[in-house]
């Protein structure tokens with residue numbers, strides 16, 4: 001076999017991308033609803049604000065409305081998903097379908113986040129919100145298992161950065177630790193809402209030896225990343241894509257990292273990169289120009305994520321398809337991203353290691369061996385491969 005054919009054999013097909021075991025660290029529960037579910041939940045709860053009531057049109061509406069070039073306008077679309085997630089039944093259903101959809105897409109481990117404080121309008125308590133979502137995830141895992149898929153889903157509790165409930169939500173995350181919640185996050189509009197406003201929450205979680213990630217370096221640049229790491233002590237960066245502003249690429253191809261970029265790489269700080277979402281909010285112009293290409297080459301702890309499957313009209317498989325097209329990534333690259341993500345998850349080390357060694361690596365080995373058993377269609381094929 002020529003090296004060119006070997007390369008081809010290692011370039012994943014769409015079907016292989018879907019079947020490959022994938023790990024997702026950054027996905028919003030309220031950003032991943034099925035359009036048909038939104039329509040049904042709106043009808044059942046009397047929510048009358050939906051811009052479309054036909055599921056297909058509603059799906060297109062979300063994608064187009066979110067395709068605005070601004071994070072603030074992107075976030076406005078969440079009023080409709082959050083609007084129909086105000087009862088126990090709706091939260092159980094959305095969480096169940098989330099786990100089912102991810103499993104169907106070949107995701108084996110996911111950390112899915114949502115902001116409990118946004119789901120209290122129907123009279124639920126914060127605890128009832130968390131318990132409903134956990135119940136849905138467990139049901140979804142069970143249904144996935146019955147359908148021949150294996151997935152494990154952990155919840156991250158998000159506090160909204162413009163609000164003032166971060167400490168309360170951090171305490172909630174701590175209370176439900178080992179009960180389905182694996183960590184904490186802050187999200188919402190970045191500019192004007194620095195993470196240091198919520199230092200009390202982060203300091204509390206550190207004292208409790210708990211884990212957290214912070215949305216930083218998405219709509220706002222290096223100061224936000226610096227604060228998230230050096231003031232707040234984040235374990236991971238939600239997005240972090242603007243770390244690119246601290247990396248100089250010279251005309252001769254040589255690269256110089258600034259102090260912050262060096263710190264992020266040296267300390268193996270995980271970057272929860274979300275290419276499609278970044279294209280919509282203006283953080284990158286195209287997949288080919290997305291910083292993930294350079295960050296992967298420079299061996300940052302880069303991971304691939306969906307952010308909001310509904311608003312960004314995406315899935316883990318779609319994100320990888322875009323990256324395979326843009327950068328020629330192979331199954332080895334996919335495995336590298338997946339192992340990076342698993343290493344960076346918030347579950348205990350022994351469980352991460354078992355996922356890597358017993359699920360992810362064997363999964364990729366199986367896919368990589370498929371060319372050995374491929375069907376040959378004509379004799380001319382084998383003739384060209386003899387050289």
Ligand SMILES: O=c1[nH]cnc2c1ncn2[C@@H]1O[C@H](CO)[C@@H](O)[C@H]1O
Nearest residue numbers: 028075078113114115158187188215
């Ligand atoms: O990319 C993002 N950057 C910042 N905030 C976001 C992003 N995606 C979603 N949310 C916000 O997080 C809340 C809880 O899931 C969502 O309601 C949305 O307001």
Ligand SMILES: [Zn+2]
Nearest residue numbers: 187215238307
């Ligand atoms: Zn996000």
